[in-house]
Amino acid sequence: MKWVAAPVALASVLVLSACTQEQKQGFLPGESGVTNHWDGIAGLWVTSWIVLLLVGAITWGLIIWATIAYRRRKGQTGVPAQIRYNMPIETFFTAVPVMLVLGFFAFTAQEQAKIEARYDAPETRIEVVGKRWAWDFNYLDEGVHFSGVQVQTDENGSALPETMPVLYLPVGKTTEIKLESRDVIHSFWVVEYLYKKDMIPGKSNYMSFTPEKTGTYMGKCAELCGEYHSMMLFELRVVEQDEYDAYIADLKKDPDNHGFLGVDYNPNQNLPGAGVPADEVSQEG
Known part of the structure; x- marks a missing residue:
């Protein structure tokens, strides 16, 4: 195996050294270090497809080898032996998949635990409320909110920037997003953050991360939610602290932005915990 491993390792280095940065990160969007989770997610993704590509190459090689080695030779008649045991290969085909499954599970669980971990005292807390087909952003520490509308499009079907809901976050701050529907x-x-999380009516979900680079990032709803799902878009703008403070100050200038927009506008009145419907109350009375 050492005579095989060395050429394979050398070939892998040569191939990867000729790859572009986009190819090296597995064609994932975004860039290294954009959040504290990005490198871990990208590393798991790239390592997984490299390992699986090697497994595929070995499997294809064995199939081709068996096709050639056990073909019917010239002058032979009848059907070749259909059952032939090879204990080393049988052991290989059993042990390697088990090790791969356990390995993928362990590394995935490790990375997922980092992603799902919540900060004890996040420096920035935002509540995001999803609604058909837009977003509301409650800045919980500042006592103000932004109410979004459905993105409108021009004659070419492109989103109009002035209708795009925008979520502001300060760079380098531990951030907790509370998700409601x-x-x-x-x-x-x-x-570009390589991370999504469901927003379920009647249930609060959370995602925690630290945005480590300033910039504007595309956001969208990733769950089919109705007729205008494709236009349920938003922008995430990660800015310096002074710009973030200036944005919050602008929101506070309008009294309509004070307070929070919660789920009390939920049209689903029969959710768990919503109370007894009015007609049943009157009947019981």
Whole structure:
């Protein structure tokens, strides 16, 4: 095996050294270090497809070898032996998949535990409320909110920037996003962050991360939620602290932005915990 491993390792190094940065990160969106989770997610993804590509190459090689080695030779008649045991290969085909499954599970669980961990005292807390087909952003520490509307499009079907809901976050701050839905299941997805999380009516979900680079990132709903699901878009703008403070100050200038927009506008009045319907109350009375 050492005579095989060395050429394979050398070939892998040569191939990877010729790859572009996009190829090296497995064609994933975003860039290294955009959040504290990005490198771990990208590393798991790239390592997984490299390992699976090697497994595929070995499997294809064995199939081709068996096709050639056990073909019917010239002058032979009848059907070749259909059953032939090879204990080393049988052991290989059993042990390797088991090790791969256990390995993928362990590394995935390890990375998922990091992603799902909540900060004890996040520096920025935002509540995002999904609604058909837009977003509301409650800045919980500042006592103000932003109410979004459905994104409108021009004659070419492109989103109009002035109708795009925008979520502001300060760079380098531990951030907790509380996710709520006002109607049906949505999914909060910042594409370049490689992370999405469902928003389920009647249930609060959380996602925690630290944005480590300033910039504007595309966000969207990743759960089919109705007729205008494709237009349920938003932008995430990660800015310096002074710009974030200036944005919050602008929101506070309008009294209509004070307070929070919760799920009390939920049209689903029969959710668990919503209380007894009015007609049943009158009948019981």
